[in-house]
Every structure is written in structure tokens, then in C-alpha cells.
Amino acid sequence: MNFTVGFKPLLGDAHSMDSLEKQLICPICLEMFSKPVVILPCQHNLCRKCANDVFQASNPLWQSRGSTTVSSGGRFRCPSCRHEVVLDRHGVYGLQRNLLVENIIDIYKQESSRPLHSKAEQHLMCEEHEDEKINIYCLNCEVPTCSLCKVFGAHKDCEVAPLPTIYKRQKSELSDGIAMLVAGNDRVQAVITQMEEVCQTIEDNSRRQKQLLNQRFEALCAVLEERKGELLQALAREQEEKLQRVRGLIRQYGDHLEASSKLVESAIQSMEEPQMALYLQAKELINKVGAMSKVELAGRPEPGYESMEQFTVSVEHLAEMLRTIDFQPGASREEEEEVAPDGEEGSAGPEEERPGGPEGTGLH
DSSP states (O other): OOEEEEEOOOOSOHHHHHHHHHHTBOTTTSSBOOSSEEEOTTSOEEEHHHHHHHHHHHOTTSOOTTOSSOOOOEEEEOTTTOOEEEEOTTGGGGSOBOHHHHHHHHHHHHHHHSGGGOOOOEEEEESSSTTOBOOEEETTTTEEEOHHHHHTSTTTTSOEEEHHHHHHHHHHHHHHHHHHHHHHHHHHHHHHHHHHHHHHHHHHHHHHHHHHHHHHHHHHHHHHHHHHHHHHHHHHHHHHHHHHHHHHHHHHHHHHHHHHHHHHHHHHHHHTOOOHHHHHTTHHHHHHHHHHHTOOOOOOOOTTTTOOGGGOBOOHHHHHHHHTOOOOTTOOHHHHHHHHHHTOTTSOOHHHHSTTGGGOSSBO
């Protein structure tokens, strides 16, 4: 259906009135605010009826104002800025009325009703019947039309309805659809918020598990360091004992060598004595040389005494065990602490995995 637009002459400042009217349109019903008008904490305004529709859609379990059950309030989001509005037990009836906007609406309606300040009136005119206004709606073709088109024209066999009726019906449907979209957006936002909380929880849990993992590996390293210290002490003790024995023998052989050298020096001097009578008086020296030559010193260290091979540590199998360390899904910290010391079923204890049983300490 084609139609043209006819304008009446402009009276007064119609542009200013249009600008004012745009500021008085409810974002839910897309019509001028209907009193009472409520102001949200974000400073946006809504018809209280529209605010209640959005609130009820976002809080389907909230009791109505006339219910005897006391509710704890609820929340919804502003359709203009998505700011979350938290209500008390009175619901939207607890929101403050914007008397200033209501007064502006009254003044606007008064000014609009005056001929000198009325805004431009426009009427859709039928293209086929130029003098006829578009005043009915064809339900079959779903287009606006005029009365003559129904009587004589293309829509004479169609079902029609008054244009204001269809206008109000579609406005109501659009308003309901907006309310449902707003409620759906609230639910989507709630899901987003929940998933953001899940992300935060994942980060917190990962951070905590990393700390626990570091603590347990540090404890394992502490055990290895402690055992290493014990083995090093045992090795140091054996080293000291062997060194003391060998150094004692060195001192004993050194003392014997020194005494023997002095005796040899005395014997050589005696042999250089030219007087036979004096030389024959050195019988005691001959006895000392004979006795010195017969002295038996302490035995030398047995072959291989210097070897320290008995302190070799084999850690290959332990390294393989360490490489098998893995996470235990579903095991709590308490269960791990209870199972690990006792080596119960469900947890392979160190004694079970160590080759050779308890004797397989790796010391040879």
C-alpha cells in the first residue's frame, strides 16, 4: 500500500517541542512517561509500570505488592545504561518519584494543546484516494489503508480493524518484547558474572595448588639434603679414621728412620777411629746397630686400604621413581597425608617401588 504524508502548517516552535518530547520518552514502552515516574540510582527515569514489568521479568519468584508474604527485594538492570538497580522489600514502589519530570510532562501537555504552540500534525494520506486519511488496518495484507479502499478498493474482501487498536496492540507487543529482552540481558549478564567468578576461582585454586606443589617438592628436597648430609658425614668419619691410622704409621716409620740415621752416623764416626784400643771400646755401638736392624715396625696398610668404593651411592632407581611423580585427581590433602606415610593400597609407597626392598638403599 502506497501513501503520502500531508502536513499542517507549523504553529509555534515545533522543533523545540519535538526535542523536549524525545527527552520524555520511556525507553521501555517508547511512549511519553506515564505518571508516576520513578528515578533510578543511575539518574535515568522509567514509568513505574514499565519498571515493575522489567523487575517482575528479572525476578519471577518475587512476590507482588499485595501478597502477604514479605520478600527481601530484588534487582534488575537499567535498560539505558545497564547499571544494576538493587531494590528493597517494597520493590519498584520503594523507588523515588521524579516529580520534576512529572511536572515537565504536565507543562508539555498543556503547551501541546495550545494552537499557537502545537507541533506539526501529520496525517498519512491514501495514494489511491488522495483526500482520504489512513484510518484502518488490513489484517490480511498487514498494511494500513483507508476506508474507501475497504469499500471499493483492493481491500474490500479483507478483514480490517481500527488503526488505533492495531497501533496500541503492536506498541504493547513491542513493549513486552523490550521487557523480555531486558530480562534476557539480565540473565545473560548474570551468566557472564558467574563465569567471571569461575575464572577467578580457577586462578585462585591454581595459585593455591602451585603453592602446595612447591611446598611438597621443597620438603622432598629437604629430605634429600638431610640424607646427603648424613652420608657425607659417614664418608668424612671413615676418611678421618683412615688418615689417622696412616699418619700414625708415617710418624712411627719416621721416628725409626731418624733413630737409624743417627745410629748410622755414629757407627761411621766410630769406624774412622784410628786407635784400635779406642775402637774396640765401641762394643755397645755394635750391639745397638744389631738391635736396630732387628726392629720390626708396624705393618703397612693392606692393599686397597685407600679405596673408598664402599661409599658409592646408586640413585638411578630413585631417579626413576621421582620421574613417576604425578598428580592424583580427586585426592584431598588429608588423604595424601594419611596414605603416604603408611603405604596403603591406592598409593605406591617408597618401599613398594624401591628395587630390592628395604635393603635396596643404594649403598655398596
